[in-house]
Amino acid sequence: MATLNQGVAAILSPLKGSDFLSSADLTSQQTFALLELALQLKKAERRIDLGNRVLGLIFTKASTRTRVSFQVAMARLGGQTVDLNPQVTQLGRGEPLEDTARVLSRFCDALAVRTFKQKELSEYARWASIPVLNALTDLEHPCQALADFLTIKEAFGDLEGRTLTYIGDGNNVAHSLMLCGSLLGVNIRIASPKGFEPLPEVVKKAKLLSNSPSSIEVFNDPFSAIRGVEAVYTDVWASMGQEQEQSIRAKAFEGFCLNKDLLSQADTKAIVLHCLPAHRGEEISAEVFESDASRIFDQSENRLHVQQALLAAVLGGL
Numbered sequence: 001m002a003t004l005n006q007g008v009a010a011i012l013s014p015l016k017g018s019d020f021l022s023s024a025d026l027t028s029q030q031t032f033a034l035l036e037l038a039l040q041l042k043k044a045e046r047r048i049d050l051g052n053r054v055l056g057l058i059f060t061k062a063s064t065r066t067r068v069s070f071q072v073a074m075a076r077l078g079g080q081t082v083d084l085n086p087q088v089t090q091l092g093r094g095e096p097l098e099d100t101a102r103v104l105s106r107f108c109d110a111l112a113v114r115t116f117k118q119k120e121l122s123e124y125a126r127w128a129s130i131p132v133l134n135a136l137t138d139l140e141h142p143c144q145a146l147a148d149f150l151t152i153k154e155a156f157g158d159l160e161g162r163t164l165t166y167i168g169d170g171n172n173v174a175h176s177l178m179l180c181g182s183l184l185g186v187n188i189r190i191a192s193p194k195g196f197e198p199l200p201e202v203v204k205k206a207k208l209l210s211n212s213p214s215s216i217e218v219f220n221d222p223f224s225a226i227r228g229v230e231a232v233y234t235d236v237w238a239s240m241g242q243e244q245e246q247s248i249r250a251k252a253f254e255g256f257c258l259n260k261d262l263l264s265q266a267d268t269k270a271i272v273l274h275c276l277p278a279h280r281g282e283e284i285s286a287e288v289f290e291s292d293a294s295r296i297f298d299q300s301e302n303r304l305h306v307q308q309a310l311l312a313a314v315l316g317g318l
């Protein structure tokens with residue numbers, strides 16, 4: 001274990017002071033090492049005390065899992081968080097982001113930002129002198145992807161060569177799954193209705209990160225995409241900020257509900273994942289959500305462990 005710990009620490013030490021804006025910000029080796037450290041923390045084989053560091057949480061959108069897992073992760077690392085929602089700071093009254101980011105850099109040791117545009121997140125990273133972490137944008141959800149692959153690793157023991165099918169909107173969650181999956185050697189199939197496929201530039205980037213370009217595939221038919229796979233994933237049809245499109249999207253996504261029929265085409269040992277919050281009867285049936293195949297709440301718990309590992313790495317606590 002000592003050798004493994006030293007190896008993990010050596011691989012992760014260059015991340016001290018780094019931002020985490022995209023799954024593609026990590027190397028393949030760093031991604032594997034973060035998952036390893038997260039597992040060690042989960043099994044209580046490792047304790048890390050960062051010594052009273054402070055993480056600022058700037059959340060422009062609602063959050064249960066991401067917010068609370070960051071809060072608990074910091075508490076377990078001996079630090080704390082401060083809530084900096086734009087509604088209660090001067091950001092909401094128009095104070096420029098570049099001033100806010102520089103001021104907060106004098107008070108906090110890192111910032112976790114949840115917002116709409118990836119560009120806004122990069123602006124925080126540009127102006128802050130402390131690490132900035134992506135807590136979800138419209139483009140990516142990289143902390144989520146780390147937890148997702150940790151859950152698959154726990155279920156199967158290894159990741160390389162496994163296949164995950166994501167059924168639904170080709171946006172933030174799908175993008176990070178493709179990028180992170182490529183780094184980990186997991187084949188990713190995305191099944192989206194026409195017009196809701198992942199962005200071509202993200203597909204291209206994921207293929208470049210992968211050892212085998214054929215490991216990223218985009219489908220418009222969920223039945224073809226799910227055949228024989230070991231992990232099946234879905235997410236809401238209308239993401240935060242798209243609530244007014246709910247009924248148009250419900251039409252467009254007809255046939256994309258992860259129900260028993262669809263799941264029966266996957267491997268018999270396939271596991272079911274969902275980042276949550278879930279809409280039973282829309283993207284997933286209540287039966288599949290509650291089935292033995294579901295690892296959804298393990299996946300949710302794993303947010304805590306991967307973010308603890310990430311915080312330890314970027315705050316230099318290894």
Ligand code: CP
Binds near residue numbers: 065066067144275277
């Ligand atoms: N999965 C996820 O990010 O959940 P929250 O929106 O509750 O943070």
Ligand code: NVA
Binds near residue numbers: 171236238240276
């Ligand atoms: N795609 C969803 C993910 C929520 C965690 C959204 O952006 O609302």
